[in-house]
Amino acid sequence: MLSADTDAVVSFRNVTKRYGDVTAAAHLDLDVTAGEFLSFLGPSGCGKTTSLRMIAGFDQPSEGEVFLEGQRVNGVPAYRRPVNMVFQHYALFPHLNIEENVAYGLKQRAPKPPSKEIEMRVGEMLELVQLSGFNKRRIWEMSGGQQQRVALARALINKPKVLLLDEPLAALDRKLRREMQIELQNLQRNVGITFVLVTHDQEEALSMSDRVCIMREGKIVQIGSPLDLYDRPINRYVADFVGKSNFFDGAIDRIDTTAVNVKLDCGLMIKANTGPDLESFESGDPVCISVRPEQVILARKEEQLPADCGVKIKARVMNRIFLGEHTEYLLRDEKLGEFLVLSPRQNERSERPFDKDEVVLAAWSRDTALVLSSE
Amino acid sequence: MRIYTLAVYLFLYIPIGIIVLFSFNAGRHASDFHGFSIKWYGTVLANPFAMEALATSLIVASTTAVLASIFGTMAALALQKVKGRIRAIYDAAIYIAIMIPGIVIGIATLIALVTAFKFLNPVLENFWPGFLGDAPHLNMGYASVIASHTMFTMALVIVIVRARISGMDRALIEASADLYATPWRTFWQVTLPQIFPAILAGFLLSFTFSFDDFIIAFFVAGTETTLPLYVFSSIRRGVTPEINAIGTMVLTVSLTLLITAQFLLRGRGSQSSTQ
Amino acid sequence: MYGSWANRLLLVPATVWLLVMLVLPLLVVIIFSFGERGTAGGYVPAFTLEQYANLSARFTAFKNTLLLAPTGTFLCLLVAYPLAYFLAVKVHPKWKTLLLVMIIVPFWTSILIRTYAWIFILGGQGLPKVLGFLGIEGVRLINTPTAVLIGIVYAYLPLMVFPVYVSLEKLDKRLLEAASDLGSSPIEAFRNVTLPLSIPGVATGCMLVFILLMGEFLIPALLGGGKVFFIGNALVDLFLQSRNWAYGSAVAATLVIIMLVTVSIYMKLVVRNQQ
Numbered sequence: 011m012l013s014a015d016t017d018a019v020v021s022f023r024n025v026t027k028r029y030g031d032v033t034a035a036a037h038l039d040l041d042v043t044a045g046e047f048l049s050f051l052g053p054s055g056c057g058k059t060t061s062l063r064m065i066a067g068f069d070q071p072s073e074g075e076v077f078l079e080g081q082r083v084n085g086v087p088a089y090r091r092p093v094n095m096v097f098q099h100y101a102l103f104p105h106l107n108i109e110e111n112v113a114y115g116l117k118q119r120a121p122k123p124p125s126k127e128i129e130m131r132v133g134e135m136l137e138l139v140q141l142s143g144f145n146k147r148r149i150w151e152m153s154g155g156q157q158q159r160v161a162l163a164r165a166l167i168n169k170p171k172v173l174l175l176d177e178p179l180a181a182l183d184r185k186l187r188r189e190m191q192i193e194l195q196n197l198q199r200n201v202g203i204t205f206v207l208v209t210h211d212q213e214e215a216l217s218m219s220d221r222v223c224i225m226r227e228g229k230i231v232q233i234g235s236p237l238d239l240y241d242r243p244i245n246r247y248v249a250d251f252v253g254k255s256n257f258f259d260g261a262i263d264r265i266d267t268t269a270v271n272v273k274l275d276c277g278l279m280i281k282a283n284t285g286p287d288l289e290s291f292e293s294g295d296p297v298c299i300s301v302r303p304e305q306v307i308l309a310r311k312e313e314q315l316p317a318d319c320g321v322k323i324k325a326r327v328m329n330r331i332f333l334g335e336h337t338e339y340l341l342r343d344e345k346l347g348e349f350l351v352l353s354p355r356q357n358e359r360s361e362r363p364f365d366k367d368e369v370v371l372a373a374w375s376r377d378t379a380l381v382l383s384s385e
Numbered sequence: 386m387r388i389y390t391l392a393v394y395l396f397l398y399i400p401i402g403i404i405v406l407f408s409f410n411a412g413r414h415a416s417d418f419h420g421f422s423i424k425w426y427g428t429v430l431a432n433p434f435a436m437e438a439l440a441t442s443l444i445v446a447s448t449t450a451v452l453a454s455i456f457g458t459m460a461a462l463a464l465q466k467v468k469g470r471i472r473a474i475y476d477a478a479i480y481i482a483i484m485i486p487g488i489v490i491g492i493a494t495l496i497a498l499v500t501a502f503k504f505l506n507p508v509l510e511n512f513w514p515g516f517l518g519d520a521p522h523l524n525m526g527y528a529s530v531i532a533s534h535t536m537f538t539m540a541l542v543i544v545i546v547r548a549r550i551s552g553m554d555r556a557l558i559e560a561s562a563d564l565y566a567t568p569w570r571t572f573w574q575v576t577l578p579q580i581f582p583a584i585l586a587g588f589l590l591s592f593t594f595s596f597d598d599f600i601i602a603f604f605v606a607g608t609e610t611t612l613p614l615y616v617f618s619s620i621r622r623g624v625t626p627e628i629n630a631i632g633t634m635v636l637t638v639s640l641t642l643l644i645t646a647q648f649l650l651r652g653r654g655s656q657s658s659t660q
Numbered sequence: 661m662y663g664s665w666a667n668r669l670l671l672v673p674a675t676v677w678l679l680v681m682l683v684l685p686l687l688v689v690i691i692f693s694f695g696e697r698g699t700a701g702g703y704v705p706a707f708t709l710e711q712y713a714n715l716s717a718r719f720t721a722f723k724n725t726l727l728l729a730p731t732g733t734f735l736c737l738l739v740a741y742p743l744a745y746f747l748a749v750k751v752h753p754k755w756k757t758l759l760l761v762m763i764i765v766p767f768w769t770s771i772l773i774r775t776y777a778w779i780f781i782l783g784g785q786g787l788p789k790v791l792g793f794l795g796i797e798g799v800r801l802i803n804t805p806t807a808v809l810i811g812i813v814y815a816y817l818p819l820m821v822f823p824v825y826v827s828l829e830k831l832d833k834r835l836l837e838a839a840s841d842l843g844s845s846p847i848e849a850f851r852n853v854t855l856p857l858s859i860p861g862v863a864t865g866c867m868l869v870f871i872l873l874m875g876e877f878l879i880p881a882l883l884g885g886g887k888v889f890f891i892g893n894a895l896v897d898l899f900l901q902s903r904n905w906a907y908g909s910a911v912a913a914t915l916v917i918i919m920l921v922t923v924s925i926y927m928k929l930v931v932r933n934q935q
């Protein structure tokens with residue numbers, strides 16, 4: 011029997027979930043540390059909700075084991091698990107008012123806490139989510155954002171070991187979503203409860219979480235801090251999912267102790283010296299080079315470029331978009347094709363921005379180009 | 386177009402209006418209106434046959450409504466979890482129960498029960514344990530009318546409640562479980578309040594149906610007389626203004642119940658369920 | 661509560677009820693229809709097709725039913741379609757619910773009492789008298805097929821309006837606008853767009869009205885005065901007066917078969933086409 015990491019609040023050991031022929035989650039291994047904010051990120055249908063539901067107890071794994079604080083909980087129904095969930099469409103009880111909704115969890119406890127205490131804690135909770143005074147309102151008298159807060163209060167009042175949130179912000183409009191993201195983050199720090207959030211919005215995952223778990227087709231691809239995932243993605247899929255990147259396909263030509271030479275499909279030879287588990291590559295392996303748009307340096311004159319460039323090419327400016335602080339250029343090189351460049355204003359190496367159709371020098375330093383397996 | 390619509394509504398409501406109007410007619414004959422009076426209501430209330438029929442109908446209709454809404458709701462809840470061929474069989478039976486003409490139900494029930502009683506009564510007499518007193522003699526009457534009405538209205542309740550269940554957000558059940566409520570408590574605290582308007586609507590429709598039904602009772606009531614049976618035989622004996630008064634009372638009751646039921650089914654829907 | 665055994669327990673009352681009060685009686689009808697009449701009425705077990713061979717003895721009832729039921733259905737449609745169209749397309753949404761409820765509500769109130777109103781309206785003291793004042797003498801309405809048809813349209817109109825309304829309601833108004841953009845006149849647009857799309861609703865309504873009419877008893881009994889005899893009236897006679905259960909069962913079984921055939925034709929034509 012596999013055992014759980016004792017520090018972990020939630021652990022998955024080789025967890026698989028099948029619905030008939032569909033494998034919704036496959037061989038998941040995961041430890042959620044106490045007090046952290048973890049996000050599941052991935053495209054629609056990749057098994058995020060399924061993973062969350064196995065923590066909550068709505069679904070039981072077909073294989074493998076789920077642990078809560080070191081206790082194996084396979085087969086334990088949802089109502090006996092010390093976790094709570096914020097549902098995607100909140101699932102607030104329409105026949106109860108706000109106060110009754112928030113108090114619901116406490117009232118199910120045996121023995122039931124005295125009504126004085128329930129009242130007090132409901133008051134505290136509503137204050138925490140800034141809804142004091144809304145006690146007697148009905149659900150449909152609340153805005154989307156307010157309902158969201160009620161759902162949070164209803165879950166948090168039970169002081170769960172883990173709070174599960176399934177795309178809690180998806181139903182809100184853009185502006186409100188930004189506000190709630192910040193609020194959720196603050197809330198999590200204040201209450202110190204472990205949060206596990208599901209989202210398919212990468213910006214949301216990266217801005218709020220301590221760690222992000224990237225999923226694809228029922229499998230965990232990579233787990234790490236937002237910075238890790240951005241700087242050290244293990245493959246093209248992660249690099250593509252986390253932030254923008256330019257990808258150039260090719261194959262390993264030669265591996266030295268210090269650098270890799272990649273021969274791109276277009277014939278260009280590129281030197282790169284970073285990328286995780288380079289040891290696992292061999293000559294001839296198909297790979298891709300990933301370069302973040304902000305790591306490409308543009309200049310009019312050769313001497314303005316840094317010395318250790320991994321690549322140096324001439325490219326034509328196809329398009330230019332001002333984004334305030336930054337300018338986004340779309341460049342085209344005959345061999346490399348089109349690629350994006352994000353250039354900070356104050357760093358622009360020339361007096362004035364580059365113009366459309368201008369031919370400029372583009373380069374990136376050797377250690378910013380990542381060699382990734384192209385799966 | 387508007388005029389046409391108006392005409393159709395008049396067509397639907399004028400007969401009802403005429404009954405109400407003439408129930409307040411002081412004169413004996415419908416043709417001449419002799420001024421306003423409530424004397425026919427007095428006549429009806431003083432008529433022991435009419436009152437007994439009313440009592441019978443009330444007993445039958447309320448028992449039917451109670452049984453149909455309880456059994457129908459139970460079945461609707463259970464059928465959610467039933468799949469495949471068994472489910473198809475239940476669906477077919479419910480569909481047949483609703484679609485088949487009342488007259489066929491009436492005669493079928495009549496001959497089935499009369500035949501069954503013919504076998505059962507001697508058996509009961511022979512094997513009835515003496516300490517329980519005299520053996521009961523099974524006969525057509527209250528029970529057969531109630532049983533037959535319950536069959537039809539139960540199917541109706543199943544359909545209504547099931548529609549409500551399938552319109553219900555499943556996440557509410559999970560939310561309740563997530564908040565530590567056992568399935569039993571979830572049922573009482575979430576499911577039941579959610580489907581309650583549908584149950585109540587089903588109850589009211591069942592009551593109205595049973596209270597108004599003529600054709601099934603015509604066959605299976607035995608020696609009992611329900612209000613529609615009484616009205617029918619009065620009409621057969623000749624038109625009397627008393628019927629207008631009964632009609633008005635019956636219509637008032639049905640209309641009130643029906644409009645309440647409609648309101649519950651359409652109304653604010655899932656939102657104001659327990660208010 | 662939701663365990664499989666509990667689920668089965670919940671289904672018990674409904675199952676028993678459907679078996680005893682629906683399936684069993686219908687089986688008895690089928691069995692009896694192959695039997696013979698006892699000397700004092702009732703039923704004697706036998707296996708004979710005699711009763712079915714003898715169906716033509718009630719030829720008039722079958723003829724009337726198979727003539728007047730389709731005619732009544734058609735008249736219902738004629739009256740209902742413009743109304744449903746008006747409600748679905750022209751009426752302001754604010755009024756829709758009220759107008760729809762006003763259509764369905766009479767359908768659920770006592771058909772007996774509403775039909776009774778027509779005895780007065782169509783009788784000598786009603787419409788004929790009004791027509792007499794206008795100089796049209798000697799019109800007889802009550803106890804004629806016309807009276808029965810009026811009663812039928814009146815009673816079953818709501819059942820026709822609803823399905824037609826639902827099919828027209830689903831119709832996308834943009835389709836009509838598109839049609840008129842393409843240069844269709846309103847009449848052409850109606851014929852090419854609205855009418856074909858409403859066919860399923862029309863078929864549903866016709867089927868519902870037709871099969872219920874097949875079992876009608878009250879309207880011909882009250883407004884046809886024993887002259888316009890439906891299968892339903894024949895059944896009442898056979899079971900309650902002449903007590904010829906075997907023959908009555910054969911008539912009832914035939915009625916159900918005609919209904920089933922109607923429903924299956926409907927299923928073939930409409931339900932298939934919709935998928």
Ligand SMILES: Nc1ncnc2c1ncn2[C@@H]1O[C@H](COP(=O)(O)OP(=O)(O)OP(=O)(O)O)[C@@H](O)[C@H]1O
Pocket residue numbers: 029032033034052053054055056057058059060061210
């Ligand atoms: N109850 C179920 N029965 C059958 N298949 C299911 C069930 N629940 C989920 N699936 C399947 O499992 C896979 C993963 O579903 P899941 O809901 O976990 O995706 P998700 O990552 O949450 O997607 P989304 O972002 O769209 O919510 C999907 O292919 C889905 O169709």
Ligand SMILES: [Mg+2]
Pocket residue numbers: 058059060
């Ligand atoms: Mg999901």
